[in-house]
Amino acid sequence: MIGQKQIQPTIPKYRRKESLTAWLFSTPAIILLTLFLLVPFVWAIWLSFTNQRLIPNPNLPTEFVGLRNYIRIFQDDTFKRGLLNNFYFIAVVVPIQTSLALVLAMLINQQLKGMNIFRTIYFGPVVTAMTVVSIVWTLLYNPGEGLINAFLQAISFGKLGPYNWLMDTKLVFPAIMLLSIWQGVGFQMVIYLAGLQEIPHSLYEAAQVDGANSWQQFKNITLPQLRNTTIFVVLSTTIMAFKLFDQVQVMTNGGPQNASMTTMVYVVEMGWGQLKVGYASAISIVFFIIVLFVSLIQRYLTREKGSAA
Incomplete structure (x- = not known):
């Protein structure tokens, strides 16, 4: 005591x-x-509840307009197209980028000479400014002198191409997706690599003793052990995909015919291009709510079994 x-x-x-x-x-x-x-x-x-403009205009004084901006959003076809492109981007890029990152992580996780060189090569685009990457890929997509068209023509003996990637409404967004996957996969690869190195090697040794082949080890050991890592990668990639802006702004500015328009590009266009700060603020608030809602749904679907929602 x-x-x-x-x-x-x-x-x-x-x-x-x-x-x-x-x-x-x-x-x-x-x-x-x-x-x-x-x-x-x-x-x-x-x-978002006002008609505020970026540059004051004596003829258009700032006024409280209530829900007028929000009503206008749901009648705005350009906003709907940008939001649809965001979801299209997420539906394609997130699974492909996640799967490719896991494959690359498993390849460079091998105890072989020169693996550090490949890690640097794959991670290099991540630390390169997106503006620089976008300019380089714009040159690669050039219909007349771009290397991508030249490569397609060479392997197809002139039957494919040249394509005007950034001016074709059907090709422009897939072209931006390809650039985004190439640029961002190195980040997810590093996360997966860290997760792979945390898996106890004794689990694989025990599986080999039991006669499990490579696919069975991957299915029953690697994937379950990387569950939390995969949740983090999917959530972070989804949030970054919603913020799609730099490559679109540099390469197409949302064109042609709004085929590559995204919500963030449209917000900047309304706020800085057309000086409609009030309307741009309303778009930002609605977009924030949508991203938050999607993130909560993803977190709920990927929660641990038996845990609280």
């Missing part, structure tokens, strides 16, 4: 000191997040 009475007063004091230290180190991040994330978001909500 005496020992307990001597120890008890020191525990709250230690916890208060620990809590104070934690808040001290967190304060700069909290201030920055408040200034550059929370305040702009709240301000955007207010602007």
Whole structure:
């Protein structure tokens, strides 16, 4: 009892000191997040109920317009096309990029000489600015002198191509998808590689003793052990896919005929191109709600069995 009475007063004091230290180190991040994330978001909500313009116009004073911007959104065909393209992009890019990343991670996880070189090669596009990547791929897609058309013509003996990839309404978005998969697969590959290296090798040794072949080991050991990694990769890739902007802005600016339009490109066009800040803010709020809803659904579907929803 005496020992307990001597120890008890020191525990709250230690916890208060620990809590104070934690808040001290967190304060700069909290201030920055408040200034550059929370305040702009709240301000955007207010602007979405007004007809605010980027440049003040004496003939068009800022007024409260209620839900007019939100009603207009659901009547806007360009917004619908951009949102549909976002979901189209996610439906194609996320599974392909995730699967390809897993395959590459398994290949370079081998204990062979020169694997670090391949890791660097695959990860190189990720650290390259998307603007630079987009310009390079624009040259590759050039219908007259681009290497992609030249390659297709060479392997098909002139029966395929040349294609005007970025000006054809049917080809432009698949072309952007191909660029995005190539540029982003290295990031998911590194995540999967870290997950693969955490799997105990004893599991594979036990499976080999039981006579399991490579496919059975992959199905019953690798995939279950990478479940949490896959959830993270799918969620992060989906969120990044919703933010599709740079490559579209540089290569097509949403054209031709809005065939490559995305929601983020349309927000910038409304806010900066047409100076309609109020309407652009309303689009941003609706888009945020949609992304949040999709993310929550994905998280629910990929939750651990037996855990709370």
